[in-house]
Amino acid sequence: MKRSVFWALVRKDLYLMRGIIIMMIVVGLVAFFVTGFGNVGLAIGGLVFLTANIAGGIFMAMGMLIGERKEMARAFALSLPISGHGYDRAKLTAGYLAYLIPWVLITGVVLWEFLRPHSGAQRGMVVYAVILQGFALAMYSVLLAALFGVTSDGMGALVIIGSNILFSLFMMKLNQPEIAGPLRTDHIAWTPFAQRMLIGELIAIALSAAIALFVMSRRRDHI
Numbered sequence: 001m002k003r004s005v006f007w008a009l010v011r012k013d014l015y016l017m018r019g020i021i022i023m024m025i026v027v028g029l030v031a032f033f034v035t036g037f038g039n040v041g042l043a044i045g046g047l048v049f050l051t052a053n054i055a056g057g058i059f060m061a062m063g064m065l066i067g068e069r070k071e072m073a074r075a076f077a078l079s080l081p082i083s084g085h086g087y088d089r090a091k092l093t094a095g096y097l098a099y100l101i102p103w104v105l106i107t108g109v110v111l112w113e114f115l116r117p118h119s120g121a122q123r124g125m126v127v128y129a130v131i132l133q134g135f136a137l138a139m140y141s142v143l144l145a146a147l148f149g150v151t152s153d154g155m156g157a158l159v160i161i162g163s164n165i166l167f168s169l170f171m172m173k174l175n176q177p178e179i180a181g182p183l184r185t186d187h188i189a190w191t192p193f194a195q196r197m198l199i200g201e202l203i204a205i206a207l208s209a210a211i212a213l214f215v216m217s218r219r220r221d222h223i
Contacts, residue, residue, distance in 0.1 A: 006090050013064055013094035014101075020063070024056035024102035032110055053106070053133070054167055057099055057140040058160055064095055065147045066156050088148070088216040092209070095144045099137070107133045124185040127194050128174070134201040135170055139163055141208035148212045 014021075031052060034045030107129070114126045146159045174180060182191050190198075 006086055009087065009090040010094045010097065013091065014098055017060055017063065017094075017098040020056055020060050021098060021102050024052050025105055027052040027056075028102065028106040029109060032106070032113070050136075050171075053103070053136045054139070054164075056102065057136065057143065058163070060098055061095065061140070061144050061147050062156070062160070064091060064098070065144075085216055089213075092144070092148070092212055092216070096141075096209075099140050103133065103137055122184055122186055123188055124183045126188050127190060128180065128183045131174065131194055131197050131201075134198055135167070138201040138204040138208070139167055141205045145208040145212040145215070149215045 028049055031045045031048035035042045035049065037045075110129050110133070111126055114123055114129065143159060143163050147156055150156050150159060179191075179193055182189055183194070
């Protein structure tokens with residue numbers, strides 16, 4: 001019974017997030033298509049592409065965690081035959097699945113475009129795309145874990161502001177000529193910076209999930 005309730009709660013959150021999921025997919029793919037139309041298209045499409053990835057993740061995490069607390073939906077869900085810890089695990093599972101659905105699709109399309117023969121794209125940008133999308137996923141993981149631990153709207157707002165500042169600093173670093181230059185070629189080259197960033201992103205994702213699970217295990221008040 002508890003297992004069926006667990007997956008019913010996951011499916012419920014995915015259903016509620018369907019609008020954001022579809023928006024992220026459609027806007028992300030259209031924006032990536034626009035980047036192929038010269039420098040203006042690259043600037044506009046790139047900005048919209050990043051917005052779809054980052055803002056979509058923020059709205060998703062806020063809707064599933066902060067929004068639910070405001071609507072007191074959590075109190076009702078805990079009346080179901082599932083423990084508080086089980087309910088929290090269902091939220092974490094739904095949180096990752098909801099973001100990974102558009103993330104995997106968009107990342108796959110971007111990599112396919114860079115790798116397919118005669119696309120005219122620079123193959124070296126595969127590394128750039130992997131690092132960028134990896135950072136977006138890592139930032140979402142950190143945001144999700146942080147929102148599991150905060151209990152007030154003010155703290156949640158500070159977490160979101162901090163995430164946006166961190167992403168802005170990351171983009172400034174990634175687009176430095178000495179960082180992005182070696183990646184804008186026809187050859188895939190995993191530079192030392194790219195390797196360190198990818199390892200750091202994977203560690204951030206794993207640690208975020210572990211911290212969220214730890215916070216859940218220590219929580220006593222699940223309302």
